[in-house]
Amino acid sequence: MFFSLFAGVDKAHAEAALNVNADGAILVDGETGKVLYEKNADSVLGIASMTKMMTEYILLDSVEKGKVKWDQEYSVSDLVYKISQNRDLSNVPLRADGKYKVRELYEAMAIYSANAATIAIAEIIGGSETNFVKMMNDKAEELGLKDYKFVNSTGLNNQDYQGEQPQGTGADDENVMSSRAVAKLAFHLINDFPEVLKTASTAKKKFREGTDDEIQMDNWNWMLPSLTYGYEGMDGLKTGTTDFAGYCFTGTASRDGKRFITVVQNAVDGTGNGGYKARFDETRKMMDYAFSNYTNKQLVPKHYQVQGHKTIPVIKGKEDQVKIYTKSAIKMTVQNGEEKNFTPVLVLDKKKVDKDGKLTAPIKKGEKVGYLTIKPKNGEKVSFLTDEGQKKVQVDVIAAQGVEKANWFVLMMQGIGHFFGDVWHGISSTVKGWF
Structure with missing residues (x-):
């Protein structure tokens, strides 16, 4: 996307x-x-x-x-x-x-x-x-x-x-x-x-x-x-x-x-x-x-983490989440004093995450999970001569560490946990409905 x-x-x-x-x-x-x-x-x-x-x-x-x-x-x-x-x-x-x-x-x-x-x-x-x-x-x-x-x-x-x-x-x-x-x-x-x-x-x-x-x-x-x-x-x-x-x-x-x-x-x-x-x-x-x-300014540093999206949930892994950050910095020529006028935008790769925004193990350290770009807060349009130039203000977001796939026993226990969690959620919703 x-x-x-x-x-x-x-x-x-x-x-x-x-x-x-x-x-x-x-x-x-x-x-x-x-x-x-x-x-x-x-x-x-x-x-x-x-x-x-x-x-x-x-x-x-x-x-x-x-x-x-x-x-x-x-x-x-x-x-x-x-x-x-x-x-x-x-x-x-x-x-x-x-x-x-x-x-x-x-x-x-x-x-x-x-x-x-x-x-x-x-x-x-x-x-x-x-x-x-x-x-x-x-x-x-x-x-x-x-x-x-x-x-x-x-x-x-x-x-x-x-x-x-x-x-x-x-x-x-x-x-x-x-x-x-x-x-x-x-x-x-x-x-x-x-x-x-x-x-x-x-x-x-x-x-x-x-x-x-x-x-x-x-x-x-x-x-x-x-x-x-x-x-x-x-x-x-x-x-x-x-x-x-x-x-x-x-x-x-x-x-x-x-x-x-x-x-x-x-x-x-x-x-x-x-x-x-x-x-x-x-x-x-x-x-x-x-x-x-x-001036050419650094708008986003290397290994930057978006507030509220410092980790992504992981399923079928030995860990249930993974830390993510930018692979490199974003630099762009901006008018002096305007560097604070931009906000970062995280876009996750839809081929990597499920409908709930979760990654599936195994995940390799350094694996690309999406990209980060920036947008100005006032939304005024400006253009680049080439698509390649435009992509220079877009950097990969990667997994900061690897997550191994869990073995069959752990996956089974996780499945049981999810099953009873769903059952308990259903019972709780029904009971709440009585009152």
């Missing part, structure tokens, strides 16, 4: 304190995916180069599974060469007869948002960008994303492909996602492949250093600590800008043992004008609020 009792008291405070100037925005805890603030988070909007987070995810997954190797070489296709020569787009120029290793293409994509390098990665993994786009949409479904459509691997306007966009997509098609879906993708990316942050946090790097093709790659995430809008702890993740999507940014920062993820789509300043500064200013608002107001 499962209760969806995860609610919170803090999101309303965030909504009152923040006024994020963007068409869509969201702030989440980077460890559990607990949503701390949202604005139009389910509106489907343009994402521009934030698209590349999905390409990164599929690449890192392919490398982990041995399907692709970092030192694998790639020969440039006609489309990739053509796109790479367009300096109106973010690119590292690639030679038509050149060979490039997967790692350097990946770094160009993750640091410099290089579009042709991204298409090259799509071709390496999918054979063609058309096949890769199908992989992107399939992976989105697998990750449990909602409100998304991928039509290319880069986030470019399909018109930038000059008629050579992936098959099955139109010249006017765009990649779109909701802020919640973008945050969920980012959450999976940094938790499934935390090594991505090492590359995403690289402020500057030379592509093909020491060769005639050397080019300086400056990270578009200007909130990295050493750059223009430097922010302490910022180490990712991906910017995006097109006329269709506006100024977008998925940021993540870690400080004092806390990590948060933010998304802004079509960010603007106070006068309604978009810009690089606007997307970083709006991100800073959410990050400042998160680091100042939220």
Whole structure:
């Protein structure tokens, strides 16, 4: 039996304190995916180069599974060469007869948002960008994303492909996602492949250093600590800008043992004008609020016992009850001072207890008998990006010691005792009825 009792008291405070100037925005805890603030988070909007987070995810997954190797070489296709020569787009120029290793293409994509390098990665993994786009949409479904459509691997306007966009997509098609879906993708990316942050946090790097093709790659995430809008702890993740999507940014920062993820789509300043500064200013608002107001707190300690449920009755055992407690602690990111606003909820496993709530011996020490979760006292709803995140505020309840099954003689005597107890109860009820 499962209760969806995860609610919170803090999101309303965030909504009152923040006024994020963007068409869509969201702030989440980077460890559990607990949503701390949202604005139009389910509106489907343009994402521009934030698209590349999905390409990164599929690449890192392919490398982990041995399907692709970092030192694998790639020969440039006609489309990739053509796109790479367009300096109106973010690119590292690639030679038509050149060979490039997967790692350097990946770094160009993750640091410099290089579009042709991204298409090259799509071709390496999918054979063609058309096949890769199908992989992107399939992976989105697998990750449990909602409100998304991928039509290319880069986030470019399909018109930038000059008629050579992936098959099955139109010249006017765009990649779109909701802020919640973008945050969920980012959450999976940094938790499934935390090594991505090492590359995403690289402020500057030379592509093909020491060769005639050397080019300086400056990270578009200007909130990295050493750059223009430097922010302490910022180490990712991906910017995006097109006329269709506006100024977008998925940021993540870690400080004092806390990590948060933010998304802004079509960010603007106070006068309604978009810009690089606007997307970083709006991100800073959410990050400042998160680091100042939220802390990861232990709400339930290890070996916690619920008042009134410290033991469970046992039948057919050498003991008639067993002590139970939580296997581990429950920790959750909450607004400062709100940790006392939660109450524990014990849920026993119906497959383990009878209709009277009794366990049947034998019982092993450490055997799971149910789980403990928490719920806020005021019942306000809050969400998690994933089921896995939600389960982090749910811990097993186990038997503190073992209970052996009683032998046949003891069971017989217990049966006789129960029989006469029932008889005496019946007689007593009848006698009481006389008076």
